[in-house]
Every structure is written in structure tokens, then in C-alpha cells.
Amino acid sequence: MAPRRPKAQAQQATRPGHGEFDAVADYYDYLMRAIPYGQWVDYVEALLSRHGLQARRVLDLCCGTGKVGSEMLRRGYEVYGADLSEKMVRHCRRQQPPLPAAVMDASALGLRSNSFDLVVSLYDSLNYILDPAKLACCFCHVHRILKPGAAFVFDMNTTYALAAGFFAQSNLGSGDPLEFEWRPQWDSSTRICRVDMRFCWRDGSREKVFHETHYQRAYEIEEIENMLVAAGFAETHIYHAYSFRPPSRWSDRIFGLAVKGDDACNVLD
Ligand SMILES: C[S@@+](CC[C@H](N)C(=O)[O-])C[C@H]1O[C@@H](n2cnc3c(N)ncnc32)[C@H](O)[C@@H]1O
Incomplete structure (x- = not known):
């Protein structure tokens, strides 16, 4: 008797970091049509203003189809996107306005040092980096490409x-x-x-x-803060998502804001 074939679900499982989002890319914006991206950008702006920060040149890191970046373009920022998935990046040019974006691994950003006023990474994109050493590497690259005094704002799903x-x-x-x-x-x-x-x-x-x-x-808050400090960030703040409260054990999503010091040396330069 011929051996039974494994079930279709098992056959089609994507390996971590290989083709995740490829199949869903064409449907992603439809799937996310109820997501209040505008309110998320309002919150990013509120965080910046709370910490006395301003931005003009922005990187939307793990930009996906470009919803966050395009919203920020509409608000007058100069925005570029970077994402690992070529199929997601292709959709960035279909946003209104189109987001200029490139295929890039967040742990190996081939972008100029000291060139951005803000790096933003939303919708639990950083949870997709499974290796803590790679997340630490991502933080070092983000720190390197930020101008002195500039900020990194990101969200993550919690262990909870x-x-x-x-x-x-x-x-x-x-x-x-x-x-x-x-x-x-x-x-x-x-x-x-x-x-x-x-x-x-x-x-x-x-x-x-x-x-x-x-x-x-899932990364613990202390682990995230330690990585940010090791990457060279001078200030780190973690909030319960969409608030200015500290996270609690019931927080399902947190936001991080890390500021590069005015006199920072880049760990990676
Ligand atoms: C849930 S989607 C969020 C997309 C977008 N930020 C949004 O708000 O709609 C996560 C995105 O992270 C990207 N991603 C995952 N790992 C990545 C990595 N190592 N480098 C760059 N992008 C990555 C995926 O390709 C995907 O587009």
C-alpha cells in the first residue's frame, strides 16, 4: 500500500522567514480594511510630542503594503518603506500616495548612517524576528541610521x-x-x-x-529594553499600547519609544 500523503495543511506550512505574507499579500489591504491606521499614526505623533521630538524624514520599517508610510506621506512627512517580503513591497506603489519602498531585512539594513529623524515599525512586525540575536542586530541598525536625537517607535505583541x-x-x-x-x-x-x-x-x-x-x-519587556540600551539608545520608554500608561501583566500590545543620544556613537560604524 502506498504511504499516505501528509495533510495539505502540513505540506503548505511556510518556514519562519520564508514566504510568510507571500500568499496573503494581494489580500492584505482588504483583510486590514478596518484597521485604524490613521489613529495609530495619531498615537505615534502624540508619543513624539510627549517626548519633545519632531520628525521629517521617516523609515517605515517592516512596512508591509505601506499603509502606515502612506498615511505619514499624506501628513507631509518624507517617508520610505523597507520590508522583507517582495510581494508585500509591490503593493506599496499602489497606495495613495504611493510609498517608495525596498526589499530589506530589518536585521541588515543597507541604509545610510545618521539619515532618518524617525524609524517606525507597527503591527507587531518585530515579533516576526524569532532569533533574539537578530532582533538585537535590528536595533543596532535602527540606531545607526537614526540621526542623533532621533527616535524609534515600534509596537510588539506581548507574551500574554x-x-x-x-x-x-x-x-x-x-x-x-x-x-x-x-x-x-x-x-x-x-x-x-x-x-x-x-x-x-x-x-x-x-x-x-x-x-x-x-x-x-514573545520578548519580555526587560529583554527589549536591555537590547535597546546595548544598541546604544540613550532613552527607552515602554507603554501599554495607545496610552501613556506603563504596561501591565494584562497588556496584549506594547509600544516602545527609544531615543538616540545627541552625542551617540554608532555601535555598527
Ligand atoms: C503584520 S505585517 C505589518 C505590516 C505593516 N507594518 C502594517 O502595519 O500593516 C508584518 C510585516 O513584517 C515584515 N517582516 C517580517 N520580518 C521581517 C524582517 N526580518 N525584515 C523586514 N520585514 C519583515 C513582513 O514581511 C510583513 O510585511
């Missing part, structure tokens, strides 16, 4: 969110043209949450089913 299964989401049976079912599995030994995602796009009589597997790592 990833361990408690916040990724368990489904709209099956809703009648939405894009139905999805996401099943998370938390591994406390690796601190990695694997999410098997199944999507079904229905367009008239056509139906397209596709799968993605995403992996996010």
Missing part, C-alpha cells in the same frame, strides 16, 4: 497575547468574500507562537483557498 491565544480568530460563515480561520499554537520553551492560517477568497463563482503559517516570538 501570544500565550493566551489572541491569534485564534475566524470569520467562517460570515459571508465575507475573504473568510479565514487562524489556529495558534504557543510553545513556552521557544516562546514562539505558530499560527496556521487558512483563507478562502470568493469572487463570484471563483473560489481560491490558500494557507500561510506565521511565527511570532
Whole structure:
């Protein structure tokens, strides 16, 4: 008897950092249509103003399809995007206004030192960096490309969110043209949450089913702060998302703001 084939779900699992977001790229903006990107940018601006910071030249790091960067362009910033996924980056030019963006790994940014007033990275993009050494490397690069006195603002999912299964989401049976079912599995030994995602796009009589597997790592707040300090940042602040309160054990998302010192030397130069 021929050996049984593994189930389709197992066959199609994407490996960490290899093709995550490739299948969903064409549907990402539709999937995120209810996300209040404008309010997120309001909050980034409120954080900057709370810390007496201003920005003109901005990098949208892990920009995806460019929703954050394009919103900031509309507000008069000079913005560039960088993201690992070529398929996501292609959509940046379709935003209104289009976001100039390049394919780049956040842990190896090939950008000029001391050239940005702000690096922003939203929607738990940094949780996709699973290796702590690579996240530390990302922080060093961000520090290097920032001008002295400039800021890095980012958000991350917390251990609480990833361990408690916040990724368990489904709209099956809703009648939405894009139905999805996401099943998370938390591994406390690796601190990695694997999410098997199944999507079904229905367009008239056509139906397209596709799968993605995403992996996010949870980082403790102290670990994040230590990495930021090791990268050379002079000031670090961590907030419960969309507030000016410190995080609590129930915070599902945190925002970090790190400031490069006026007299900073770049760890990587
Ligand atoms: C959840 S999406 C968020 C996209 C965008 N920031 C937004 O707010 O819609 C996460 C993005 O991080 C990108 N990403 C993951 N790991 C990365 C890495 N090492 N370097 C650059 N981008 C990365 C993915 O390709 C994806 O576009």
C-alpha cells in the first residue's frame, strides 16, 4: 500500500522567514480594511510630542503594503518603506500616495548612517524576528541610521497575547468574500507562537483557498529594553499600547519609544 500523503495543511506550512505574507499579500489591504491606521499614526505623533521630538524624514520599517508610510506621506512627512517580503513591497506603489519602498531585512539594513529623524515599525512586525540575536542586530541598525536625537517607535505583541491565544480568530460563515480561520499554537520553551492560517477568497463563482503559517516570538519587556540600551539608545520608554500608561501583566500590545543620544556613537560604524 502506498504511504499516505501528509495533510495539505502540513505540506503548505511556510518556514519562519520564508514566504510568510507571500500568499496573503494581494489580500492584505482588504483583510486590514478596518484597521485604524490613521489613529495609530495619531498615537505615534502624540508619543513624539510627549517626548519633545519632531520628525521629517521617516523609515517605515517592516512596512508591509505601506499603509502606515502612506498615511505619514499624506501628513507631509518624507517617508520610505523597507520590508522583507517582495510581494508585500509591490503593493506599496499602489497606495495613495504611493510609498517608495525596498526589499530589506530589518536585521541588515543597507541604509545610510545618521539619515532618518524617525524609524517606525507597527503591527507587531518585530515579533516576526524569532532569533533574539537578530532582533538585537535590528536595533543596532535602527540606531545607526537614526540621526542623533532621533527616535524609534515600534509596537510588539506581548507574551500574554501570544500565550493566551489572541491569534485564534475566524470569520467562517460570515459571508465575507475573504473568510479565514487562524489556529495558534504557543510553545513556552521557544516562546514562539505558530499560527496556521487558512483563507478562502470568493469572487463570484471563483473560489481560491490558500494557507500561510506565521511565527511570532514573545520578548519580555526587560529583554527589549536591555537590547535597546546595548544598541546604544540613550532613552527607552515602554507603554501599554495607545496610552501613556506603563504596561501591565494584562497588556496584549506594547509600544516602545527609544531615543538616540545627541552625542551617540554608532555601535555598527
Ligand atoms: C503584520 S505585517 C505589518 C505590516 C505593516 N507594518 C502594517 O502595519 O500593516 C508584518 C510585516 O513584517 C515584515 N517582516 C517580517 N520580518 C521581517 C524582517 N526580518 N525584515 C523586514 N520585514 C519583515 C513582513 O514581511 C510583513 O510585511
